[in-house]
Amino acid sequence: MRRAADRLWRGSAARTAVASRARAWHSLAPAATDLPVLLPAATRLARNAAKARRGGGPPLRLTPAHGVVLLAVFAIACGVAQAQAGAGQPSVLATLWKWLPVLLRGFVFNLAISAMAMSTGTLAGLVLGYAQISQVKAVRGVAAFVTHFFRNAPWLVLLFYCMFLLPFQVRVFGMTIPIPDWTKATFGLALPVMANVAEIVRGAVQSIPTAQWESAASLAFNRRQTMWMIILPQCIKRMLPPWMNLYAILTMSTVLTSIVGVAEIMTLTGRALSAENRPGLLLPFYAFVLVLFFLYCYPIARWTLRLEAKYAVDR
């Protein structure tokens, strides 16, 4: 009993140690502008800032209006391009229809990359996040360093890193397994996802009130039990909205892989445009790409908001 309480005390002391060091080192904690007179609004803003800092960016706030505007831009661009079209040229929509299978295949690629990068990054991030709240000082230190390292690196640089340094094939037990470009790009995007997920985990664990640890201790739970049975279950709710927002950000970032030559939608759109060689098609085609992204990201952003509102009572 006494040993358990002792362990727990060390555990929560460790948590505070992590917190204070992390704050000193990288200002992850809500650097609140805690002026009591300003409390409600200022705290909310500081909290949002801290959340955005952990989650890889401020929340996407897509509304149906955005979709309407995008569609309008698309329609107007089509009309303008149509008006500019010379005699004998096929209509803009017919051209788009011709390229549609190619573009959609590219978009599926974007989605596949985002899904794989998210799942890989999340798994690695959960481990890294758990390591950040470890009781072993060395583990905490290393985990914190890795997290900060990958959070400070620009996404594009990490993408380049994986594209150029991962081998194009590996030999396992005499078998040669090729690693295609897009897989490497997936790893490149998974790295920043990992770092942000790790931060989301740490932020969620720290947001659980100390009273929860104390009441678990008074019921003679040990640290591991407290963590897995009491703290982490409460964390999942808090982690879900930022995690989904991170996914939306990641999906939008998959267009970066076009810079390193992955045949995703931006690359394919560029190819289609150069094959058609009609400058007027530029705007309608790219507007169409944005519409696709909107159609995919809007429900996610929407759902994120709903979950956030639903779980807001915890605060």
Place this chain on the structure above:
Amino acid sequence: MNAEATTTPRPLVSVRDVHKSFGHVEVLKGVSMDVQKGEAICIIGPSGSGKSTLLRCINGLVPINSGTIRVRDFEVQNLKTDHEKIALRKEVSMVFQQYNLFPHKTALDNVMMAPVHVLRENRDEVRTRALALLKKVGLAAKADAYPGELSGGQQQRVAIARALAMRPEVMLFDEITAALDPETIKDVLATVRELANEGMTCMLVTHEMRFAREVASTVYFTDGGVIVESGPPAQLFDRPAKERTRAFLSQVL
């Protein structure tokens, strides 16, 4: 009436038939009162009876719909520009329920700010005066503390010093103890009592009945946007004439 007008001097603050509405809600339904120089008056009454609104109107923070408010030579309802309102506020200072100190300035700076920036007085002179005022409210030692480092009662006393630094003719106190812990109320009230005894013209909205009885020369009981009854504290508290006054007092005393 006429005889009285010749014997009593012209009141410093004169409120006549003031009406004030917020949207469809009329919070002041024809309020009149006179305050002589050096007098301390208290306004009591249930919440939502328009007490605070009246003080805000006198300070020109909210415009009135009809009636007149005169402070010294200022016809408050006629002040339109910021410039004119600022001139009024040099004469009338207000202390708020939530102290409203500027959180990014020290206690001393809070006191010094208005005289330096609004009255454009010499900074060194203002500092001397501000320190004296902080000493007067018993907070000389806290001059360099930020509002967040002070208790509620201490913050409120700084707020009083800040208002006094403008050397106003009238001080308005808007439920200044309502947000305070019981043990800190004492110090704040002592400060106000001292002020009143020195002859500062004070208008207080308060829920502290014992304090009102002790300090005020006249007590006004307001309810539903009108002054139900007024008079010297001994009369109003011990022999209220109106049933509503009696009902209110029996609840709070």
Place this chain on the structure above:
Amino acid sequence: MDAIWHWFRVLYDTTGINLPIFYDAFDRRRFVNGLWMTLALSVISIIASVAIGVVGAWLQGSRLRMTRRVVNGYIQFFRNTPPLVQIYFFYFGIGSLLSTTGPTGHPVPLVSNVAWAIISLSFFAGAFNVEIFRAGVEAVPKTTIEAAESLGFSRLRTYLLIVLPLAFRISLPALNNNLVNLVKTTTLAYAIAVPELLYVTSQIWSDNLNVPEMMNVLLLVYFVLVGALVLAMDRWERAIRVPGFGA
């Protein structure tokens, strides 16, 4: 200095770790220029985006509905599209319209790619700054403003002495996030061939075939650069924090 440069030559000869940015004057200059370009992109865009933020927040409070609509539309566009798309939009979309015919008969752009990178990065970060400053100003309680008014402060003075200093402190955490993000986003200028750090590094590794070395150098430089910025911002956040609040 030469001794140090020489040491890297020896390092290459003995271990095969090839860092020409140290021992080769040409590559060194390229690299330093790239670093300067990244710093210039960052600093100019930061300043411009903060200016956009302040002006935008002010315009958002305008009485004219049209002005508010324009500012809102601007924010919505730049908040919700990938920055890469924005850079392409400026450079290929608008940039191709703004060109004259040069002496050789080829179209010559009026605005350079560096300028377009700065413009699009500033607008990108500026959109977030508008919202950040606006929220900061709105977070200053009405009662504090009322207190200033009752002390006889004019509207301008209340704004300058009370509202802005408080709003700035409130905005700082979010502002810091945004500026750090902006510095990371400067790498996207690579896509329109702006010779910033990533771009010159890729030139160096394709000339010298030393991809791993340069990759690690690149990662390290960005880690130090962004880390230093984060640290500085954090210091600043704490330096202007009002004592007596929080830890």
